Amino acid sequence: MPEVIVTVRSLVRRRREPVVVQAFRSTAAAVVSYVVALWLSSEPAPLTAPLTALLVVQVTLYTTLTTGIRRVNSVVAGVLVAIGFSALVGLTWWSLGLVILTSLVVGHLVRVDEFVPEVAISAMLVLGVTQVAATAWDRVLETLIGAVVGLLFNLFLAPPVWVAPASEAITSLAGRMRDLLVHIGDELDQHTPVEQAAARLHEARRLDNDIAHVDSALRQAEDSLRLNPRVKEALLFRLVLRTGLDTLEICAVVLRVCCRTLTDLATTRTDGPLFPEHVAQALRELFVHMGIALENFAVLITAQITASAQEAELRLAQELAAARISRDRAAHLLQEEARSRPETWQLYGALLTEADRVLDELGVEKRSERLVEELDRHSRTARARRPQLQRLWRGRAS
Structure with missing residues:
Protein backbone atom coordinates (compact mmCIF):
# COMPACT_ATOMS: atom_id res chain seq x y z
CA MET A 1 0.00 0.00 0.00
CA LEU A 157 -8.18 17.74 -26.55
CA ALA A 158 -4.82 18.63 -28.04
CA PRO A 159 -2.07 16.08 -27.38
CA PRO A 160 0.90 17.13 -25.23
CA VAL A 161 3.78 19.12 -26.66
CA TRP A 162 7.03 17.14 -26.62
CA VAL A 163 9.42 20.09 -26.85
CA ALA A 164 10.73 19.73 -23.29
CA PRO A 165 12.01 16.12 -23.75
CA ALA A 166 13.66 17.11 -27.03
CA SER A 167 15.27 20.13 -25.37
CA GLU A 168 16.57 17.95 -22.53
CA ALA A 169 18.03 15.52 -25.06
CA ILE A 170 19.80 18.35 -26.91
CA THR A 171 21.18 19.78 -23.67
CA SER A 172 22.37 16.33 -22.57
CA LEU A 173 24.13 15.82 -25.92
CA ALA A 174 25.95 19.14 -25.57
CA GLY A 175 26.96 18.18 -22.03
CA ARG A 176 28.52 14.93 -23.24
CA MET A 177 30.42 16.80 -25.94
CA ARG A 178 31.71 19.24 -23.32
CA ASP A 179 32.83 16.36 -21.09
CA LEU A 180 34.74 14.84 -24.00
CA LEU A 181 36.56 18.12 -24.63
CA VAL A 182 37.43 18.46 -20.93
CA HIS A 183 38.79 14.90 -20.83
CA ILE A 184 40.89 15.55 -23.93
CA GLY A 185 42.29 18.76 -22.44
CA ASP A 186 43.26 17.02 -19.19
CA GLU A 187 45.43 14.53 -21.08
CA LEU A 188 47.37 16.91 -23.32
CA ASP A 189 50.34 17.37 -20.97
CA GLN A 190 50.53 13.68 -20.05
CA HIS A 191 52.00 10.65 -21.72
CA THR A 192 49.04 9.32 -23.72
CA PRO A 193 49.34 5.77 -25.03
CA VAL A 194 47.78 5.11 -28.40
CA GLU A 195 45.20 2.87 -26.73
CA GLN A 196 44.07 5.72 -24.47
CA ALA A 197 43.82 8.13 -27.40
CA ALA A 198 41.88 5.52 -29.35
CA ALA A 199 39.47 5.19 -26.41
CA ARG A 200 38.70 8.90 -26.71
CA LEU A 201 38.16 8.39 -30.43
CA HIS A 202 35.61 5.63 -29.70
CA GLU A 203 33.94 7.94 -27.18
CA ALA A 204 33.59 10.56 -29.89
CA ARG A 205 32.16 7.98 -32.28
CA ARG A 206 29.52 7.04 -29.72
CA LEU A 207 28.16 10.56 -30.06
CA ASP A 208 26.54 9.33 -33.29
CA ASN A 209 24.23 7.12 -31.22
CA ASP A 210 23.38 10.07 -28.98
CA ILE A 211 22.56 12.18 -32.03
CA ALA A 212 20.24 9.46 -33.34
CA HIS A 213 18.41 9.47 -29.99
CA VAL A 214 18.09 13.26 -30.04
CA ASP A 215 16.88 13.17 -33.63
CA SER A 216 14.11 10.73 -32.67
CA ALA A 217 13.04 12.95 -29.77
CA LEU A 218 13.15 16.00 -32.02
CA ARG A 219 10.97 14.37 -34.69
CA GLN A 220 8.37 13.66 -32.03
CA ALA A 221 8.59 17.26 -30.84
CA GLU A 222 8.21 18.57 -34.40
CA ASP A 223 5.08 16.49 -34.92
CA SER A 224 3.62 17.67 -31.62
CA LEU A 225 4.09 21.30 -32.68
CA ARG A 226 2.42 20.92 -36.07
CA LEU A 227 -1.24 22.00 -36.11
CA ASN A 228 -1.26 22.26 -32.31
CA PRO A 229 -3.57 25.14 -31.25
CA ARG A 230 -1.73 25.54 -27.93
CA VAL A 231 1.54 26.53 -29.61
CA LYS A 232 2.28 29.90 -31.19
CA GLU A 233 5.04 30.22 -33.79
CA ALA A 234 5.32 26.44 -34.03
CA LEU A 235 7.28 26.64 -37.29
CA LEU A 236 9.95 28.84 -35.68
CA PHE A 237 10.26 26.46 -32.71
CA ARG A 238 10.72 23.48 -35.02
CA LEU A 239 13.31 25.17 -37.21
CA VAL A 240 15.31 26.53 -34.28
CA LEU A 241 15.57 23.08 -32.73
CA ARG A 242 16.26 21.33 -36.05
CA THR A 243 18.96 23.74 -37.22
CA GLY A 244 20.48 23.64 -33.74
CA LEU A 245 20.72 19.87 -33.85
CA ASP A 246 22.28 20.08 -37.31
CA THR A 247 24.98 22.36 -35.87
CA LEU A 248 25.66 20.01 -32.97
CA GLU A 249 25.88 17.10 -35.38
CA ILE A 250 28.52 18.94 -37.43
CA CYS A 251 30.44 19.73 -34.24
CA ALA A 252 30.28 16.07 -33.20
CA VAL A 253 31.82 15.06 -36.54
CA VAL A 254 34.56 17.66 -36.09
CA LEU A 255 35.25 16.40 -32.56
CA ARG A 256 35.63 12.89 -33.93
CA VAL A 257 38.15 14.16 -36.47
CA CYS A 258 39.94 16.03 -33.67
CA CYS A 259 40.22 12.81 -31.68
CA ARG A 260 41.56 11.11 -34.80
CA THR A 261 44.23 13.81 -35.09
CA LEU A 262 45.25 13.39 -31.45
CA THR A 263 45.38 9.60 -31.91
CA ASP A 264 47.73 10.05 -34.87
CA LEU A 265 49.82 12.42 -32.77
CA ALA A 266 49.98 9.85 -29.95
CA THR A 267 51.56 7.36 -32.33
CA THR A 268 54.48 9.76 -32.78
CA ARG A 269 54.91 10.48 -29.04
CA THR A 270 55.55 7.08 -27.54
CA ASP A 271 57.91 8.32 -24.82
CA GLY A 272 56.52 11.67 -23.67
CA PRO A 273 53.46 13.92 -23.38
CA LEU A 274 51.51 15.02 -26.42
CA PHE A 275 52.50 18.67 -25.92
CA PRO A 276 54.82 20.66 -23.70
CA GLU A 277 53.15 22.03 -20.60
CA HIS A 278 52.73 25.64 -21.84
CA VAL A 279 51.23 24.47 -25.16
CA ALA A 280 48.98 21.97 -23.42
CA GLN A 281 47.72 24.73 -21.10
CA ALA A 282 46.76 26.94 -24.03
CA LEU A 283 44.98 24.08 -25.80
CA ARG A 284 43.25 23.08 -22.56
CA GLU A 285 41.84 26.58 -22.19
CA LEU A 286 40.68 26.46 -25.80
CA PHE A 287 38.90 23.12 -25.31
CA VAL A 288 37.28 24.28 -22.06
CA HIS A 289 35.89 27.41 -23.73
CA MET A 290 34.69 25.32 -26.69
CA GLY A 291 32.91 22.94 -24.32
CA ILE A 292 31.19 25.74 -22.42
CA ALA A 293 30.25 27.35 -25.74
CA LEU A 294 28.61 24.08 -26.83
CA GLU A 295 26.54 24.01 -23.65
CA ASN A 296 25.56 27.65 -24.04
CA PHE A 297 24.60 27.00 -27.65
CA ALA A 298 22.30 24.18 -26.51
CA VAL A 299 20.76 26.51 -23.93
CA LEU A 300 20.28 29.14 -26.62
CA ILE A 301 18.40 26.93 -29.08
CA THR A 302 16.21 25.46 -26.33
CA ALA A 303 15.65 28.79 -24.57
CA GLN A 304 12.70 29.60 -26.83
CA ILE A 305 10.47 27.86 -24.29
CA THR A 306 12.04 29.63 -21.30
CA ALA A 307 12.22 33.18 -22.70
CA SER A 308 15.93 33.44 -21.80
CA ALA A 309 17.35 33.36 -25.32
CA GLN A 310 18.91 36.82 -25.12
CA GLU A 311 20.89 35.97 -21.98
CA ALA A 312 22.01 32.64 -23.47
CA GLU A 313 23.13 34.38 -26.65
CA LEU A 314 25.22 36.83 -24.64
CA ARG A 315 26.95 34.03 -22.70
CA LEU A 316 27.61 32.16 -25.94
CA ALA A 317 29.19 35.23 -27.55
CA GLN A 318 31.43 35.73 -24.52
CA GLU A 319 32.64 32.13 -24.54
CA LEU A 320 33.29 32.20 -28.29
CA ALA A 321 35.32 35.39 -27.90
CA ALA A 322 37.37 33.83 -25.10
CA ALA A 323 37.82 30.65 -27.17
CA ARG A 324 39.16 32.63 -30.13
CA ILE A 325 41.69 34.38 -27.89
CA SER A 326 42.84 31.00 -26.58
CA ARG A 327 42.93 29.68 -30.13
CA ASP A 328 45.23 32.49 -31.32
CA ARG A 329 47.54 31.95 -28.36
CA ALA A 330 47.62 28.19 -29.00
CA ALA A 331 48.30 28.78 -32.71
CA HIS A 332 51.32 30.96 -31.90
CA LEU A 333 52.73 28.35 -29.51
CA LEU A 334 52.10 25.49 -31.92
CA GLN A 335 53.86 27.40 -34.68
CA GLU A 336 56.95 27.71 -32.51
CA GLU A 337 56.70 24.06 -31.49
CA ALA A 338 56.44 22.96 -35.13
CA ARG A 339 59.82 24.53 -35.86
CA SER A 340 61.48 22.02 -33.56
CA ARG A 341 59.18 19.18 -34.67
CA PRO A 342 58.60 19.75 -38.41
CA GLU A 343 57.08 16.27 -38.84
CA THR A 344 54.05 17.31 -36.76
CA TRP A 345 53.13 20.59 -38.46
CA GLN A 346 50.32 18.97 -40.45
CA LEU A 347 48.72 17.53 -37.31
CA TYR A 348 49.04 20.87 -35.51
CA GLY A 349 47.42 22.64 -38.45
CA ALA A 350 44.62 20.08 -38.57
CA LEU A 351 43.95 20.54 -34.84
CA LEU A 352 43.62 24.31 -35.24
CA THR A 353 41.44 23.92 -38.32
CA GLU A 354 39.07 21.64 -36.43
CA ALA A 355 38.82 24.14 -33.58
CA ASP A 356 38.11 26.92 -36.09
CA ARG A 357 35.29 24.84 -37.63
CA VAL A 358 33.59 24.31 -34.27
CA LEU A 359 33.83 27.97 -33.33
CA ASP A 360 32.50 28.99 -36.74
CA GLU A 361 29.53 26.61 -36.51
CA LEU A 362 28.61 27.90 -33.04
CA GLY A 363 28.75 31.53 -34.11
CA VAL A 364 25.56 33.57 -33.76
CA GLU A 365 25.86 34.82 -37.35
CA LYS A 366 26.15 31.26 -38.67
CA ARG A 367 23.11 30.20 -36.68
CA SER A 368 21.03 33.14 -37.96
CA GLU A 369 22.13 32.44 -41.53
CA ARG A 370 21.15 28.78 -41.28
CA LEU A 371 17.81 29.64 -39.71
CA VAL A 372 16.98 32.13 -42.47
CA GLU A 373 17.90 29.55 -45.10
CA GLU A 374 15.57 27.01 -43.50
CA LEU A 375 12.73 29.52 -43.33
CA ASP A 376 13.21 30.35 -47.01
CA ARG A 377 13.35 26.69 -47.95
CA HIS A 378 10.18 25.98 -45.99
CA SER A 379 8.40 28.88 -47.71
CA ARG A 380 9.43 27.65 -51.14
CA THR A 381 8.28 24.13 -50.30
CA ALA A 382 4.93 25.42 -49.03
CA ARG A 383 4.41 27.45 -52.21
CA ALA A 384 5.30 24.47 -54.38
CA ARG A 385 2.70 22.34 -52.62
CA ARG A 386 -0.06 24.87 -53.28
CA PRO A 387 0.49 26.05 -56.86
CA GLN A 388 -3.20 26.68 -57.51
CA LEU A 389 -3.54 28.98 -54.51
CA GLN A 390 -0.42 30.84 -55.61
CA ARG A 391 -1.81 31.37 -59.12
CA LEU A 392 -5.11 32.56 -57.64
CA TRP A 393 -3.30 34.97 -55.32
CA ARG A 394 -1.18 36.38 -58.16
CA GLY A 395 -4.33 36.77 -60.28
CA ARG A 396 -6.07 38.77 -57.58
CA ALA A 397 -2.97 40.91 -57.01
CA SER A 398 -2.77 41.81 -60.68
Whole structure:
Protein backbone atom coordinates (compact mmCIF):
# COMPACT_ATOMS: atom_id res chain seq x y z
CA MET A 1 0.00 0.00 0.00
CA PRO A 2 2.72 2.59 0.82
CA GLU A 3 4.35 1.84 -2.54
CA VAL A 4 1.04 2.59 -4.30
CA ILE A 5 0.72 5.91 -2.46
CA VAL A 6 4.27 6.87 -3.44
CA THR A 7 3.53 5.99 -7.08
CA VAL A 8 0.34 8.06 -7.09
CA ARG A 9 2.14 11.03 -5.54
CA SER A 10 4.88 10.73 -8.16
CA LEU A 11 2.29 10.78 -10.94
CA VAL A 12 0.62 13.84 -9.43
CA ARG A 13 3.94 15.68 -9.31
CA ARG A 14 4.61 14.71 -12.94
CA ARG A 15 1.08 15.46 -14.15
CA ARG A 16 2.29 18.01 -16.68
CA GLU A 17 4.85 15.74 -18.31
CA PRO A 18 3.92 14.60 -21.83
CA VAL A 19 4.13 10.90 -20.98
CA VAL A 20 1.70 11.28 -18.07
CA VAL A 21 -0.65 13.49 -20.09
CA GLN A 22 -0.68 10.98 -22.93
CA ALA A 23 -1.38 8.09 -20.53
CA PHE A 24 -4.40 9.87 -19.07
CA ARG A 25 -5.64 10.86 -22.53
CA SER A 26 -5.45 7.27 -23.77
CA THR A 27 -7.20 6.00 -20.66
CA ALA A 28 -9.95 8.60 -20.92
CA ALA A 29 -10.49 7.86 -24.63
CA ALA A 30 -10.79 4.13 -23.94
CA VAL A 31 -13.25 4.66 -21.07
CA VAL A 32 -15.41 7.10 -23.06
CA SER A 33 -15.53 4.75 -26.05
CA TYR A 34 -16.53 1.88 -23.76
CA VAL A 35 -19.37 3.91 -22.22
CA VAL A 36 -20.62 4.97 -25.66
CA ALA A 37 -20.43 1.39 -26.90
CA LEU A 38 -22.44 0.18 -23.89
CA TRP A 39 -25.11 2.64 -24.89
CA LEU A 40 -25.19 1.85 -28.63
CA SER A 41 -24.14 -1.80 -28.81
CA SER A 42 -26.06 -4.85 -27.67
CA GLU A 43 -22.88 -6.51 -26.42
CA PRO A 44 -22.65 -6.82 -22.60
CA ALA A 45 -18.87 -6.09 -22.67
CA PRO A 46 -17.96 -4.14 -25.85
CA LEU A 47 -14.18 -4.29 -25.36
CA THR A 48 -13.45 -3.77 -29.03
CA ALA A 49 -14.37 -0.08 -28.71
CA PRO A 50 -11.77 0.84 -26.05
CA LEU A 51 -9.24 -1.38 -27.84
CA THR A 52 -9.74 0.58 -31.06
CA ALA A 53 -9.60 3.91 -29.23
CA LEU A 54 -6.23 2.99 -27.74
CA LEU A 55 -4.92 2.12 -31.19
CA VAL A 56 -6.28 5.29 -32.81
CA VAL A 57 -5.26 7.86 -30.19
CA GLN A 58 -1.95 9.16 -31.49
CA VAL A 59 0.90 10.87 -29.67
CA THR A 60 0.49 14.08 -31.69
CA LEU A 61 -2.34 15.87 -33.44
CA TYR A 62 -0.35 16.01 -36.68
CA THR A 63 0.05 12.24 -36.87
CA THR A 64 -3.63 11.85 -36.08
CA LEU A 65 -4.64 13.95 -39.05
CA THR A 66 -2.05 12.50 -41.42
CA THR A 67 -2.29 8.83 -40.50
CA GLY A 68 -5.64 8.54 -38.73
CA ILE A 69 -7.55 7.31 -41.77
CA ARG A 70 -4.98 4.61 -42.55
CA ARG A 71 -4.95 3.52 -38.93
CA VAL A 72 -8.75 3.32 -38.81
CA ASN A 73 -8.70 1.29 -42.04
CA SER A 74 -6.11 -1.07 -40.60
CA VAL A 75 -8.11 -1.60 -37.41
CA VAL A 76 -11.39 -2.12 -39.27
CA ALA A 77 -9.73 -4.54 -41.69
CA GLY A 78 -8.22 -6.52 -38.81
CA VAL A 79 -11.54 -6.66 -37.00
CA LEU A 80 -13.36 -7.88 -40.10
CA VAL A 81 -10.75 -10.59 -40.70
CA ALA A 82 -11.06 -11.73 -37.08
CA ILE A 83 -14.85 -11.76 -37.27
CA GLY A 84 -14.78 -13.84 -40.44
CA PHE A 85 -12.42 -16.42 -38.96
CA SER A 86 -14.33 -16.59 -35.68
CA ALA A 87 -17.46 -17.42 -37.64
CA LEU A 88 -15.74 -20.16 -39.63
CA VAL A 89 -13.10 -21.90 -37.53
CA GLY A 90 -12.72 -20.22 -34.16
CA LEU A 91 -9.37 -19.85 -32.41
CA THR A 92 -6.79 -22.64 -32.82
CA TRP A 93 -3.04 -22.66 -33.36
CA TRP A 94 -3.36 -23.16 -37.10
CA SER A 95 -6.22 -20.68 -37.48
CA LEU A 96 -4.15 -18.09 -35.62
CA GLY A 97 -1.35 -18.47 -38.16
CA LEU A 98 -3.86 -18.25 -41.00
CA VAL A 99 -5.37 -15.11 -39.45
CA ILE A 100 -1.97 -13.44 -39.27
CA LEU A 101 -1.09 -14.34 -42.86
CA THR A 102 -4.48 -13.23 -44.17
CA SER A 103 -4.33 -9.99 -42.20
CA LEU A 104 -0.91 -9.08 -43.61
CA VAL A 105 -2.11 -9.74 -47.16
CA VAL A 106 -5.31 -7.73 -46.58
CA GLY A 107 -3.23 -4.90 -45.11
CA HIS A 108 -1.27 -4.58 -48.33
CA LEU A 109 -4.46 -4.80 -50.40
CA VAL A 110 -6.18 -1.95 -48.54
CA ARG A 111 -2.95 0.10 -48.67
CA VAL A 112 -2.54 1.06 -45.04
CA ASP A 113 1.23 1.44 -45.58
CA GLU A 114 3.14 1.40 -42.27
CA PHE A 115 0.10 0.05 -40.42
CA VAL A 116 0.09 -3.34 -42.15
CA PRO A 117 1.28 -5.12 -38.97
CA GLU A 118 -1.54 -3.41 -37.08
CA VAL A 119 -4.08 -5.25 -39.21
CA ALA A 120 -2.74 -8.54 -37.88
CA ILE A 121 -2.45 -7.16 -34.33
CA SER A 122 -6.06 -5.97 -34.36
CA ALA A 123 -7.23 -9.28 -35.80
CA MET A 124 -5.46 -11.31 -33.12
CA LEU A 125 -6.72 -9.14 -30.28
CA VAL A 126 -10.28 -9.10 -31.51
CA LEU A 127 -10.21 -12.85 -32.26
CA GLY A 128 -9.60 -13.44 -28.58
CA VAL A 129 -12.86 -11.70 -27.62
CA THR A 130 -14.95 -12.57 -30.67
CA GLN A 131 -16.14 -16.15 -30.72
CA VAL A 132 -19.75 -15.78 -31.90
CA ALA A 133 -20.53 -14.90 -35.51
CA ALA A 134 -23.86 -13.29 -34.55
CA THR A 135 -21.99 -10.43 -32.87
CA ALA A 136 -20.15 -9.44 -36.07
CA TRP A 137 -21.99 -6.18 -36.68
CA ASP A 138 -21.69 -5.24 -33.03
CA ARG A 139 -17.93 -5.65 -33.32
CA VAL A 140 -17.85 -3.42 -36.40
CA LEU A 141 -19.95 -0.83 -34.59
CA GLU A 142 -17.65 -0.96 -31.58
CA THR A 143 -14.64 -0.48 -33.83
CA LEU A 144 -16.15 2.61 -35.44
CA ILE A 145 -17.09 4.00 -32.02
CA GLY A 146 -13.54 3.56 -30.74
CA ALA A 147 -12.09 5.10 -33.90
CA VAL A 148 -14.36 8.15 -33.78
CA VAL A 149 -13.76 8.72 -30.07
CA GLY A 150 -9.99 8.46 -30.58
CA LEU A 151 -10.04 10.97 -33.43
CA LEU A 152 -12.28 13.40 -31.53
CA PHE A 153 -10.01 13.26 -28.50
CA ASN A 154 -7.06 14.40 -30.57
CA LEU A 155 -9.07 17.06 -32.36
CA PHE A 156 -10.65 18.69 -29.30
CA LEU A 157 -8.18 17.74 -26.55
CA ALA A 158 -4.82 18.63 -28.04
CA PRO A 159 -2.07 16.08 -27.38
CA PRO A 160 0.90 17.13 -25.23
CA VAL A 161 3.78 19.12 -26.66
CA TRP A 162 7.03 17.14 -26.62
CA VAL A 163 9.42 20.09 -26.85
CA ALA A 164 10.73 19.73 -23.29
CA PRO A 165 12.01 16.12 -23.75
CA ALA A 166 13.66 17.11 -27.03
CA SER A 167 15.27 20.13 -25.37
CA GLU A 168 16.57 17.95 -22.53
CA ALA A 169 18.03 15.52 -25.06
CA ILE A 170 19.80 18.35 -26.91
CA THR A 171 21.18 19.78 -23.67
CA SER A 172 22.37 16.33 -22.57
CA LEU A 173 24.13 15.82 -25.92
CA ALA A 174 25.95 19.14 -25.57
CA GLY A 175 26.96 18.18 -22.03
CA ARG A 176 28.52 14.93 -23.24
CA MET A 177 30.42 16.80 -25.94
CA ARG A 178 31.71 19.24 -23.32
CA ASP A 179 32.83 16.36 -21.09
CA LEU A 180 34.74 14.84 -24.00
CA LEU A 181 36.56 18.12 -24.63
CA VAL A 182 37.43 18.46 -20.93
CA HIS A 183 38.79 14.90 -20.83
CA ILE A 184 40.89 15.55 -23.93
CA GLY A 185 42.29 18.76 -22.44
CA ASP A 186 43.26 17.02 -19.19
CA GLU A 187 45.43 14.53 -21.08
CA LEU A 188 47.37 16.91 -23.32
CA ASP A 189 50.34 17.37 -20.97
CA GLN A 190 50.53 13.68 -20.05
CA HIS A 191 52.00 10.65 -21.72
CA THR A 192 49.04 9.32 -23.72
CA PRO A 193 49.34 5.77 -25.03
CA VAL A 194 47.78 5.11 -28.40
CA GLU A 195 45.20 2.87 -26.73
CA GLN A 196 44.07 5.72 -24.47
CA ALA A 197 43.82 8.13 -27.40
CA ALA A 198 41.88 5.52 -29.35
CA ALA A 199 39.47 5.19 -26.41
CA ARG A 200 38.70 8.90 -26.71
CA LEU A 201 38.16 8.39 -30.43
CA HIS A 202 35.61 5.63 -29.70
CA GLU A 203 33.94 7.94 -27.18
CA ALA A 204 33.59 10.56 -29.89
CA ARG A 205 32.16 7.98 -32.28
CA ARG A 206 29.52 7.04 -29.72
CA LEU A 207 28.16 10.56 -30.06
CA ASP A 208 26.54 9.33 -33.29
CA ASN A 209 24.23 7.12 -31.22
CA ASP A 210 23.38 10.07 -28.98
CA ILE A 211 22.56 12.18 -32.03
CA ALA A 212 20.24 9.46 -33.34
CA HIS A 213 18.41 9.47 -29.99
CA VAL A 214 18.09 13.26 -30.04
CA ASP A 215 16.88 13.17 -33.63
CA SER A 216 14.11 10.73 -32.67
CA ALA A 217 13.04 12.95 -29.77
CA LEU A 218 13.15 16.00 -32.02
CA ARG A 219 10.97 14.37 -34.69
CA GLN A 220 8.37 13.66 -32.03
CA ALA A 221 8.59 17.26 -30.84
CA GLU A 222 8.21 18.57 -34.40
CA ASP A 223 5.08 16.49 -34.92
CA SER A 224 3.62 17.67 -31.62
CA LEU A 225 4.09 21.30 -32.68
CA ARG A 226 2.42 20.92 -36.07
CA LEU A 227 -1.24 22.00 -36.11
CA ASN A 228 -1.26 22.26 -32.31
CA PRO A 229 -3.57 25.14 -31.25
CA ARG A 230 -1.73 25.54 -27.93
CA VAL A 231 1.54 26.53 -29.61
CA LYS A 232 2.28 29.90 -31.19
CA GLU A 233 5.04 30.22 -33.79
CA ALA A 234 5.32 26.44 -34.03
CA LEU A 235 7.28 26.64 -37.29
CA LEU A 236 9.95 28.84 -35.68
CA PHE A 237 10.26 26.46 -32.71
CA ARG A 238 10.72 23.48 -35.02
CA LEU A 239 13.31 25.17 -37.21
CA VAL A 240 15.31 26.53 -34.28
CA LEU A 241 15.57 23.08 -32.73
CA ARG A 242 16.26 21.33 -36.05
CA THR A 243 18.96 23.74 -37.22
CA GLY A 244 20.48 23.64 -33.74
CA LEU A 245 20.72 19.87 -33.85
CA ASP A 246 22.28 20.08 -37.31
CA THR A 247 24.98 22.36 -35.87
CA LEU A 248 25.66 20.01 -32.97
CA GLU A 249 25.88 17.10 -35.38
CA ILE A 250 28.52 18.94 -37.43
CA CYS A 251 30.44 19.73 -34.24
CA ALA A 252 30.28 16.07 -33.20
CA VAL A 253 31.82 15.06 -36.54
CA VAL A 254 34.56 17.66 -36.09
CA LEU A 255 35.25 16.40 -32.56
CA ARG A 256 35.63 12.89 -33.93
CA VAL A 257 38.15 14.16 -36.47
CA CYS A 258 39.94 16.03 -33.67
CA CYS A 259 40.22 12.81 -31.68
CA ARG A 260 41.56 11.11 -34.80
CA THR A 261 44.23 13.81 -35.09
CA LEU A 262 45.25 13.39 -31.45
CA THR A 263 45.38 9.60 -31.91
CA ASP A 264 47.73 10.05 -34.87
CA LEU A 265 49.82 12.42 -32.77
CA ALA A 266 49.98 9.85 -29.95
CA THR A 267 51.56 7.36 -32.33
CA THR A 268 54.48 9.76 -32.78
CA ARG A 269 54.91 10.48 -29.04
CA THR A 270 55.55 7.08 -27.54
CA ASP A 271 57.91 8.32 -24.82
CA GLY A 272 56.52 11.67 -23.67
CA PRO A 273 53.46 13.92 -23.38
CA LEU A 274 51.51 15.02 -26.42
CA PHE A 275 52.50 18.67 -25.92
CA PRO A 276 54.82 20.66 -23.70
CA GLU A 277 53.15 22.03 -20.60
CA HIS A 278 52.73 25.64 -21.84
CA VAL A 279 51.23 24.47 -25.16
CA ALA A 280 48.98 21.97 -23.42
CA GLN A 281 47.72 24.73 -21.10
CA ALA A 282 46.76 26.94 -24.03
CA LEU A 283 44.98 24.08 -25.80
CA ARG A 284 43.25 23.08 -22.56
CA GLU A 285 41.84 26.58 -22.19
CA LEU A 286 40.68 26.46 -25.80
CA PHE A 287 38.90 23.12 -25.31
CA VAL A 288 37.28 24.28 -22.06
CA HIS A 289 35.89 27.41 -23.73
CA MET A 290 34.69 25.32 -26.69
CA GLY A 291 32.91 22.94 -24.32
CA ILE A 292 31.19 25.74 -22.42
CA ALA A 293 30.25 27.35 -25.74
CA LEU A 294 28.61 24.08 -26.83
CA GLU A 295 26.54 24.01 -23.65
CA ASN A 296 25.56 27.65 -24.04
CA PHE A 297 24.60 27.00 -27.65
CA ALA A 298 22.30 24.18 -26.51
CA VAL A 299 20.76 26.51 -23.93
CA LEU A 300 20.28 29.14 -26.62
CA ILE A 301 18.40 26.93 -29.08
CA THR A 302 16.21 25.46 -26.33
CA ALA A 303 15.65 28.79 -24.57
CA GLN A 304 12.70 29.60 -26.83
CA ILE A 305 10.47 27.86 -24.29
CA THR A 306 12.04 29.63 -21.30
CA ALA A 307 12.22 33.18 -22.70
CA SER A 308 15.93 33.44 -21.80
CA ALA A 309 17.35 33.36 -25.32
CA GLN A 310 18.91 36.82 -25.12
CA GLU A 311 20.89 35.97 -21.98
CA ALA A 312 22.01 32.64 -23.47
CA GLU A 313 23.13 34.38 -26.65
CA LEU A 314 25.22 36.83 -24.64
CA ARG A 315 26.95 34.03 -22.70
CA LEU A 316 27.61 32.16 -25.94
CA ALA A 317 29.19 35.23 -27.55
CA GLN A 318 31.43 35.73 -24.52
CA GLU A 319 32.64 32.13 -24.54
CA LEU A 320 33.29 32.20 -28.29
CA ALA A 321 35.32 35.39 -27.90
CA ALA A 322 37.37 33.83 -25.10
CA ALA A 323 37.82 30.65 -27.17
CA ARG A 324 39.16 32.63 -30.13
CA ILE A 325 41.69 34.38 -27.89
CA SER A 326 42.84 31.00 -26.58
CA ARG A 327 42.93 29.68 -30.13
CA ASP A 328 45.23 32.49 -31.32
CA ARG A 329 47.54 31.95 -28.36
CA ALA A 330 47.62 28.19 -29.00
CA ALA A 331 48.30 28.78 -32.71
CA HIS A 332 51.32 30.96 -31.90
CA LEU A 333 52.73 28.35 -29.51
CA LEU A 334 52.10 25.49 -31.92
CA GLN A 335 53.86 27.40 -34.68
CA GLU A 336 56.95 27.71 -32.51
CA GLU A 337 56.70 24.06 -31.49
CA ALA A 338 56.44 22.96 -35.13
CA ARG A 339 59.82 24.53 -35.86
CA SER A 340 61.48 22.02 -33.56
CA ARG A 341 59.18 19.18 -34.67
CA PRO A 342 58.60 19.75 -38.41
CA GLU A 343 57.08 16.27 -38.84
CA THR A 344 54.05 17.31 -36.76
CA TRP A 345 53.13 20.59 -38.46
CA GLN A 346 50.32 18.97 -40.45
CA LEU A 347 48.72 17.53 -37.31
CA TYR A 348 49.04 20.87 -35.51
CA GLY A 349 47.42 22.64 -38.45
CA ALA A 350 44.62 20.08 -38.57
CA LEU A 351 43.95 20.54 -34.84
CA LEU A 352 43.62 24.31 -35.24
CA THR A 353 41.44 23.92 -38.32
CA GLU A 354 39.07 21.64 -36.43
CA ALA A 355 38.82 24.14 -33.58
CA ASP A 356 38.11 26.92 -36.09
CA ARG A 357 35.29 24.84 -37.63
CA VAL A 358 33.59 24.31 -34.27
CA LEU A 359 33.83 27.97 -33.33
CA ASP A 360 32.50 28.99 -36.74
CA GLU A 361 29.53 26.61 -36.51
CA LEU A 362 28.61 27.90 -33.04
CA GLY A 363 28.75 31.53 -34.11
CA VAL A 364 25.56 33.57 -33.76
CA GLU A 365 25.86 34.82 -37.35
CA LYS A 366 26.15 31.26 -38.67
CA ARG A 367 23.11 30.20 -36.68
CA SER A 368 21.03 33.14 -37.96
CA GLU A 369 22.13 32.44 -41.53
CA ARG A 370 21.15 28.78 -41.28
CA LEU A 371 17.81 29.64 -39.71
CA VAL A 372 16.98 32.13 -42.47
CA GLU A 373 17.90 29.55 -45.10
CA GLU A 374 15.57 27.01 -43.50
CA LEU A 375 12.73 29.52 -43.33
CA ASP A 376 13.21 30.35 -47.01
CA ARG A 377 13.35 26.69 -47.95
CA HIS A 378 10.18 25.98 -45.99
CA SER A 379 8.40 28.88 -47.71
CA ARG A 380 9.43 27.65 -51.14
CA THR A 381 8.28 24.13 -50.30
CA ALA A 382 4.93 25.42 -49.03
CA ARG A 383 4.41 27.45 -52.21
CA ALA A 384 5.30 24.47 -54.38
CA ARG A 385 2.70 22.34 -52.62
CA ARG A 386 -0.06 24.87 -53.28
CA PRO A 387 0.49 26.05 -56.86
CA GLN A 388 -3.20 26.68 -57.51
CA LEU A 389 -3.54 28.98 -54.51
CA GLN A 390 -0.42 30.84 -55.61
CA ARG A 391 -1.81 31.37 -59.12
CA LEU A 392 -5.11 32.56 -57.64
CA TRP A 393 -3.30 34.97 -55.32
CA ARG A 394 -1.18 36.38 -58.16
CA GLY A 395 -4.33 36.77 -60.28
CA ARG A 396 -6.07 38.77 -57.58
CA ALA A 397 -2.97 40.91 -57.01
CA SER A 398 -2.77 41.81 -60.68
